[in-house]
Amino acid sequence: MNQEQNTTGAFARLRAGLAKTRAQMSESLAEVFSSEVIDDDFFDDLEEVLIESDLGPAAACDIVDTLRLKVRVHSILKPAKARAVLNDLLMEKMTGTKADYDYLEQTSVIFFTGVNGAGKTTTIGKIASLAKNAGRSVMIAGADTFRAAANEQLMTWANRAGVPMIGGQEGADPGSVLYDAIASAKAKKIDLLLVDTAGRLQNKTNLMAELEKLYRILKKQFSEAHLETWLVIDATTGQNALSQARQFSEAAPLDGLIITKMDGSAKGGIAIAITEEMDVPIKYIGVGEKISDLQRFDPEAYIRALLMNEEEE
Ligand SMILES: Nc1nc2c(ncn2[C@@H]2O[C@H](COP(=O)(O)OP(=O)(O)OP(=O)(O)O)[C@@H](O)[C@H]2O)c(=O)[nH]1
Ligand SMILES: [Mg+2]
Numbered sequence: 001m002n003q004e005q006n007t008t009g010a011f012a013r014l015r016a017g018l019a020k021t022r023a024q025m026s027e028s029l030a031e032v033f034s035s036e037v038i039d040d041d042f043f044d045d046l047e048e049v050l051i052e053s054d055l056g057p058a059a060a061c062d063i064v065d066t067l068r069l070k071v072r073v074h075s076i077l078k079p080a081k082a083r084a085v086l087n088d089l090l091m092e093k094m095t096g097t098k099a100d101y102d103y104l105e106q107t108s109v110i111f112f113t114g115v116n117g118a119g120k121t122t123t124i125g126k127i128a129s130l131a132k133n134a135g136r137s138v139m140i141a142g143a144d145t146f147r148a149a150a151n152e153q154l155m156t157w158a159n160r161a162g163v164p165m166i167g168g169q170e171g172a173d174p175g176s177v178l179y180d181a182i183a184s185a186k187a188k189k190i191d192l193l194l195v196d197t198a199g200r201l202q203n204k205t206n207l208m209a210e211l212e213k214l215y216r217i218l219k220k221q222f223s224e225a226h227l228e229t230w231l232v233i234d235a236t237t238g239q240n241a242l243s244q245a246r247q248f249s250e251a252a253p254l255d256g257l258i259i260t261k262m263d264g265s266a267k268g269g270i271a272i273a274i275t276e277e278m279d280v281p282i283k284y285i286g287v288g289e290k291i292s293d294l295q296r297f298d299p300e301a302y303i304r305a306l307l308m309n310e311e312e313e
Pocket of ligand 1: 051114115118119120122123144147151198199200232260261262263286287288289293
């Protein structure tokens with residue numbers, strides 16, 4: 001059951017979370033679409049707004065080219081009509097890659113990856129709580145032994161969610177923490193093991209190799225579990241998110257993306273850029289720092305929340 005989304009307030013929360021993005025994007029779009037005619041300037045301005053909203057040059061260019069074509073083929077003269085076509089195009093882009101939530105149905109491990117401060121540990125706390133409330137037995141593995149306070153921070157989240165955690169001291173081998181956690185999860189017949197890792201920049205080769213090693217351990221030592229690797233991305237990162245997605249996927253193939261800090265971003269359009277570039281679904285978005293501030297990513301609601309301007313509500 002999609003418990004965290006199927007509430008009447010979910011759309012309102014998403015809208016509130018995307019308020020900054022929406023304010024910027026819908027205002028700029030309204031301006032573009034207030035044009036009297038559809039001409040080259042109109043398309044140039046539109047492309048600019050899309051790029052500024054962090055859709056990225058590739059997705060922006062592709063969308064504008066397709067819109068140009070549709071406008072011509074259907075002899076569309078009114079910008080308002082073109083706007084409806086744009087909404088449909090964005091929607092099509094986002095609904096291409098559908099996320100599944102199979103990890104809530106079977107014995108699973110989720111391997112959390114991402115750069116420093118992206119929101120891995122916080123998201124693990126949120127997922128632990130959500131899965132526990134859905135009736136799953138959950139365990140957290142603290143394979144971030146790099147940062148001094150990482151263990152305590154993760155423990156705080158484990159306590160908040162009310163789930164057990166296996167961690168290690170600062171400087172301990174993250175691989176051995178994983179072995180311990182896997183053995184414990186198996187012995188206790190845990191439904192869901194959430195693995196936290198130390199943040200790392202995607203261009204640090206040795207750290208990326210370590211991540212790859214941890215992934216191999218999970219695959220080999222817990223082969224009976226359904227394994228997913230999720231990349232946690234900060235929505236305020238901008239276009240560097242694409243490089244993160246590409247390089248992390250080389251260390252461990254990605255099964256899902258989490259976009260955090262959607263509440264603080266002025267450029268939530270990165271969700272569209274990433275979906276365009278990578279064939280990886282966005283599973284959840286983070287819309288705040290609290291344990292309940294996580295929502296299943298609903299592409300349709302996202303596009304609506306992003307594009308709808310005040311008059312349309
Ligand atoms: N506003 C907002 N803040 C968030 C969200 N997710 C995480 N944060 C904040 O982002 C900061 C970093 O989050 P962490 O969970 O520690 O990030 P991390 O990826 O584990 O960081 P490292 O372990 O250092 O790599 C914290 O202050 C969180 O409260 C979100 O969805 N919205
Ligand atoms: Mg962390």
